[in-house]
Amino acid sequence: MFKSLRVGALAAALMAATSLTAVAEVVLHRDNGGEPETLDPHKTSVTTENNILKDMYEGLIGLSADGKLIPGMAESWTISDDGTVYTFNLRDAKWSNGDPVVAGDFEYSLRRIMDPATGAKYATVLYPIKNAEKVNKSELPKEELGVKAIDDKTLEITLESPTPYFLGLLQHQTGLPVHPATVEEHGTDFVRPENVVTNGAFIITEFVPNSHVTVVRNENYYGNDDVQIDKVVFHNIEDRGAAVRRFEAGEFHIVDEVPTEQMAHVKSTMADQLLVAPYLGTYYYALNHESEKLKDPGVRQALSMAIDREFLADEIFAGTMSVAYSIVPPGIDNYGEPAYAEYKGQSMIDREDEARELLEAAGYNESNPLKLELRYNTNENHKNAAIAIADMWKPLGVEVSMLNTDVKTHYAHLRDQGDFDVARAGWIGDYSDPQNFLFLVESDNTGFNYARYNNPEYDALMDKAAATLDLEKRADIMKQAEVLFMRDLPFIPILHYSSKKLVSDKISGYEPNLRDEHQSRWITVSE
């Protein structure tokens, strides 16, 4: 009995020793910032899913480490002269089960996301594809979608109208393919680790809800030789303080988002591992254009002018946000410099004086204050920002009352045309193009135009930009639209988002980029 135990122990020790001497497995521990709701690339809607999906799947267009569009499953492509027909030539690539990736897979996948029966939350991103909207609304059968596999290696996508940012849309997580045979066989259960077949650098082995997702090297991936990491564990935790502590203890290599309240601590102890970079998003206050109190353009300008954005960025958000004087974030593709507010660069004192005059002209002062209700979704940072802004407005004769609700209630209220004066909101771009910010306040955009801004001139400019092929001319037209935006202020742009990461010094190949997307295939881990 004892002998056999000893032998067993010896064997176990030997096995452990040999597996250690074999090439050590390279594991990357990524904090994912939250729980993925689904790992079905056609039901996906949030970044916590994007991080994982982009490791598992590869679309026609890929993204380099520094955030540039690069060939993915498509090796090359041509665009017709009128900008509406894209022809993609696929590379020799395989699914994780060894099947070749063919054009038909993309035809199947794009039809699937538009099929109303799929219940895709983010299908709208791909609406520029011909008939996409009609298919998604059940007005046409999915076979009518403007996507055609000419042969196994050639895919043709026809658009409704020229869309200069279309390649960027295909790079979005909704453009990822699924393996048709697996979906047909398992239905919605095709996402299960035991069923799923993927074409990206990694394949999933484990999905524990409220804990983690594990993916491992996909030997069939065409770029497998250049991938250093064998296994990635995505830790789906929401508690930001815990994430920082786990990073400090060496359990995580990357923290997805450093919370504002930890910035001072992080800066003093781990400054060399902190990466703060511009991110494609704007934090704004929507002004209700149907509210009598905000009808006067002077009043709206005064409110915007009096906000000390530098103070908010540095003090309230501890340097994790940057000031915004335009709705479109600087550095975006296909644009150039955004149309900044005139008072950018002006001193705060002058701006306050000017704002006071404007409000005075509208009949408001400290004895006859303008009473506004400010709504925000419950969050410590939003609260602090709201208090600071109310304080900045107060000396001008603006009296703010605040109302906070949970995030679902907040956005449901704005969307259902509920009554409000001023409301906090934020927008993170889905693709790097000014259209993705300026379209928010088109008059027919009932979902996002919280301000109920209705300016035919603005709409006309946006329509004209959509029909313009020449990128420079198009940028000019959109800039004219942004000038109108900054004049009428449906939203007051306050801050631009930044990504704020902790990246261990064991990590290389992690480059900050505007899309804040970092596929594990580019990352290397050293011991």
Added chain:
Amino acid sequence: MLRYVIGRLLTAIPTLFLIITISFFLIRIAPGGPFDLERPLEAKVMENLNKIYHLDEPLWMQYVLYLKNVAVLDFGPSFYLRDFSINELFAQSLPISIQLGTSALALALVVGGFMGVMAALRQNGPGDYSIMAAATLGVTIPNFVVAPVLTLILGVWLGWLPVGGWGGGAFVNKILPVVTLALPQIAVVARLTRGSMIEALRSNHVRTARAYGLSAYLVIVVHALRGAILPVVSYLGPAAAALLTGSVVVESIFGIPGIGRYFVQGALNRDYTLVMGTVVVVACFVIVFNLVVDLLYALLDPRVRYD
């Protein structure tokens, strides 16, 4: 006895039915729905989602449907974690929460009970005061403070224990969460035990036992403690139900995939089935543990009989 148990379990059915009914309609009052995002859905897509999840039917129909499903223990699909059904989520998370909760409960009972007895035996002495001071501290410091402090000291600075994660249920991963869960319970158990123990030590039957010259061990453990433990048992019933169904705070801070977080997640995301599922599970635990307490009473207190 068996008749009593069956009777109690049968009365649980209307209770559960009431709880399900009230919470089913309460959660629907909250504004917004499970598929409301910041980016609104196409009307048609929303219609389809609603159809898939039967949200397009009249509320009373949905209610009947839900009752039918619950009757066969099918809690439906999760609206938020769309790759899973509620049953699958619970199958993964409930055992973890039960493991943690049982360990914490056992720790609290042993340590708290021991401390309470010790304090009672040294009533009004320095030992008593220091134990009671520690217990007061244990009750007053909330777990969202205790947990980060413990992880900071033992995990980050000293590096002895993992800061978070379940680690497939590894022992080292359980230590901090169990201690965090147990601390306030230790304190309560210690205080309750001390109080009732002091009373018991003065009671007639203990005095008689002493007069017989029984050993201190027999007097304290067999005669005094048996009576003194009754208030602790009645406290532990609901406490066990709460502990075994997980803790939002502890699970979030330690990154443990237990059931506790689902309640909050479900409510915030308007994941109706998830909220309902957790309500039913918690209700069942409360009902069962109250029954267990009553049965334990019969065992411990010769005056209580259910025949």
